[in-house]
Amino acid sequence: MQAVKADSNRNIARARAHSNIAFIKYWGNRDQQLRLPASSSLSMNLADLYTTTEVEWSASAERDSVSIDGVPATGAVLARVQRHLHALRRRFDINQSARVTSRNNFPMGAGLASSAAAFAALTLAATAALRADVTEKELTSLARLGSGSAARSIPAGYVQWHRGDSHESSFAESIAAPEHWQLVDVIALVSRAHKSVGSTRGHASAASSILQEARIRSAGTRLAALKRALLQRDFATLARITEEESNLMHAVMMTSQPPLFYWEPQSLRIMRAVRRWRLEAGIQVCYTLDAGPNVHCICLSEHAAAVADRLGGLLPGIEILQSKVGGGATVLGRESALG
Numbered sequence: 001m002q003a004v005k006a007d008s009n010r011n012i013a014r015a016r017a018h019s020n021i022a023f024i025k026y027w028g029n030r031d032q033q034l035r036l037p038a039s040s041s042l043s044m045n046l047a048d049l050y051t052t053t054e055v056e057w058s059a060s061a062e063r064d065s066v067s068i069d070g071v072p073a074t075g076a077v078l079a080r081v082q083r084h085l086h087a088l089r090r091r092f093d094i095n096q097s098a099r100v101t102s103r104n105n106f107p108m109g110a111g112l113a114s115s116a117a118a119f120a121a122l123t124l125a126a127t128a129a130l131r132a133d134v135t136e137k138e139l140t141s142l143a144r145l146g147s148g149s150a151a152r153s154i155p156a157g158y159v160q161w162h163r164g165d166s167h168e169s170s171f172a173e174s175i176a177a178p179e180h181w182q183l184v185d186v187i188a189l190v191s192r193a194h195k196s197v198g199s200t201r202g203h204a205s206a207a208s209s210i211l212q213e214a215r216i217r218s219a220g221t222r223l224a225a226l227k228r229a230l231l232q233r234d235f236a237t238l239a240r241i242t243e244e245e246s247n248l249m250h251a252v253m254m255t256s257q258p259p260l261f262y263w264e265p266q267s268l269r270i271m272r273a274v275r276r277w278r279l280e281a282g283i284q285v286c287y288t289l290d291a292g293p294n295v296h297c298i299c300l301s302e303h304a305a306a307v308a309d310r311l312g313g314l315l316p317g318i319e320i321l322q323s324k325v326g327g328g329a330t331v332l333g334r335e336s337a338l339g
């Protein structure tokens, strides 16, 4: 274990991490504490959806403080961030308190993986503030302890998270740079509401569905085929597997105890339309949904405007976000204050 001395009273760093959207999903853990996933997953980072987090370690502060989007965190949110800070304190052998200031440029808890960007940015800012010498691989494993999908928001572009069987062997790495393929995520914001059942509870109930075992048994085959399609820029195959993955994950959610229904009627309308647009109108687009009702329409960049137009035609007034493929988490600076 590496011991890091926080040598002054001001050890501050600020980092930014992007959200990500998974083509091959993470749903269910083999180890709930360590967040060792039931299967490997694969995603792309979202350049235009990100969290910026500043961490200051201080010997004089009595307790951790956390502010998210200008509001002091309390209750379960504060407890979760503190659990992560404890894990980092243990790893780097320090006993200081942290002041955490975090801002999202997108709505939290609406199925846009705010926890992925949040825990990736927190992990990077916290370690940078300590001037700790950590590899990208270890950063991904540390971020995973806060939120599984956060592991995938550390490396750049298209990222695979290897499920592993221990803390060290469950890590994420980039399989292709953002420039490899200009995909765009056109997100139909069906609801901005905070989801009622968060993914941590969802992972815990995944095994109660009789479908989960079949999903996990076949996950490796789908991941290998999707990875090949991604590396060969074969959109038709990527689209087919991405939609199948999303449907499979939601089938598990719906058949778990208690059942989880994240889709809204509008989500289903969009899913059906997206398939029509691809199979009948030749628009290179497919859908995927996380633990929320918003529909991520993954498309070739030259089709993004047509997809947004059609979404507006299908559901007039619907709010739409768009994002290109993003880079990895980065340190923005040290020793400055976030407004």
Ligand code: PMV
Pocket (backbone or CB within 6 Å): 021, 022, 024, 025, 026, 027, 041, 113, 115, 116, 147, 148, 149, 150, 199, 200, 203, 289, 290, 291
């Ligand atoms: O990292 P978590 O615990 O928020 O889990 C994310 C789970 C999904 O977003 C539904 C799927 C995924 O792979 O991102």
